[in-house]
Amino acid sequence: MSNFLTEIFQVLQPWIPHLLPVSIVLFVFQKFGGSHIQPWFFSKVYSPLLSDYHVKYRSIKKEHFDSMKNHVSADLALRKKGALRILEIGPGPGYNFEFYPANSELTVVEVNPFFEEQFFKKQVEHPYIIMDRFVVGYAENMKDVPDNSVDVVVSTIMLCSVRSIEGALQEIRRVLVPGGKYYYWEHIRDYDNFWVRFVQNLLSYTTHDLVFGCRLNRKTDEVIKANKCGFSSVEQKRFRTPLQPGFGQLRVIHSAHVKGIATK
Ligand SMILES: C[S@@+](CC[C@H](N)C(=O)[O-])C[C@H]1O[C@@H](n2cnc3c(N)ncnc32)[C@H](O)[C@@H]1O
Numbered sequence: 001m002s003n004f005l006t007e008i009f010q011v012l013q014p015w016i017p018h019l020l021p022v023s024i025v026l027f028v029f030q031k032f033g034g035s036h037i038q039p040w041f042f043s044k045v046y047s048p049l050l051s052d053y054h055v056k057y058r059s060i061k062k063e064h065f066d067s068m069k070n071h072v073s074a075d076l077a078l079r080k081k082g083a084l085r086i087l088e089i090g091p092g093p094g095y096n097f098e099f100y101p102a103n104s105e106l107t108v109v110e111v112n113p114f115f116e117e118q119f120f121k122k123q124v125e126h127p128y129i130i131m132d133r134f135v136v137g138y139a140e141n142m143k144d145v146p147d148n149s150v151d152v153v154v155s156t157i158m159l160c161s162v163r164s165i166e167g168a169l170q171e172i173r174r175v176l177v178p179g180g181k182y183y184y185w186e187h188i189r190d191y192d193n194f195w196v197r198f199v200q201n202l203l204s205y206t207t208h209d210l211v212f213g214c215r216l217n218r219k220t221d222e223v224i225k226a227n228k229c230g231f232s233s234v235e236q237k238r239f240r241t242p243l244q245p246g247f248g249q250l251r252v253i254h255s256a257h258v259k260g261i262a263t264k
Contacts, residue, residue, distance in 0.1 A: 065100075085107075098126065152183060190255075
């Protein structure tokens with residue numbers, strides 16, 4: 001038992017000095033400061049973290065999105081240009097622009113309005129993507145996006161934060177044209193390391209409710225595979241993002257991932 005506690009403490013120790021004070025400050029802000037403090041904090045703190053994540057895993061993300069260029073739009077005018085109508089959910093500061101075929105039309109649904117400014121700054125670097133709309137809203141209720149209207153839906157490390165994965169998947173299926181594709185890339189509950197799962201369970205309250213809006217222990221892979229909302233096919237693969245030495249090893253906490261393509 002004491003070995004077990006020592007191991008857990010060793011894994012948690014580097015996090016404690018950062019998570020504890022931040023959690024306390026956020027808790028106080030949330031209680032007394034109104035509901036906009038947490039999203040504002042996310043948008044400021046998340047951006048460099050997401051940039052680092054994106055740079056580290058850019059090449060494997062690129063491989064995943066590569067097949068998008070072979071997908072054919074249901075819209076004749078876009079088809080002629082080799083472009084697509086794309087909906088990205090939860091783009092945050094906008095690190096996925098580079099994966100989209102040139103001349104594609106992009107709508108985004110993002111719950112956090114504080115990301116809008118960073119997102120449009122990033123768009124300037126990708127003028128070959130045509131911005132349609134930035135909708136502030138929830139994946140689980142995309143009422144501003146019509147039925148059967150987009151060729152491709154994209155989400156990256158977003159389903160860890162939604163209130164209902166099934167609700168989001170239903171909405172994604174609704175807005176896709178028949179034959180449309182949902183590309184996803186999500187971190188998930190560790191599938192073969194008991195200790196990592198244990199720590200993920202321990203940290204999930206802090207990471208979800210207080211700090212990042214993210215649950216480390218979600219079985220997103222299993223929920224999508226169960227396919228309750230009726231995609232015609234779901235092709236997915238679990239994988240681990242590579243770990244760097246030293247402090248990079250701490251990323252083991254969210255190294256289990258799933259990537260896939262679901263077709264309507
Ligand atoms: C971890 S960040 C990922 C950002 C971006 N997709 C990336 O890979 O860099 C999660 C994003 O999903 C957004 N989000 C969380 N819950 C959401 C929901 N229910 N509907 C839409 N967006 C949501 C967050 O505001 C945030 O921008």
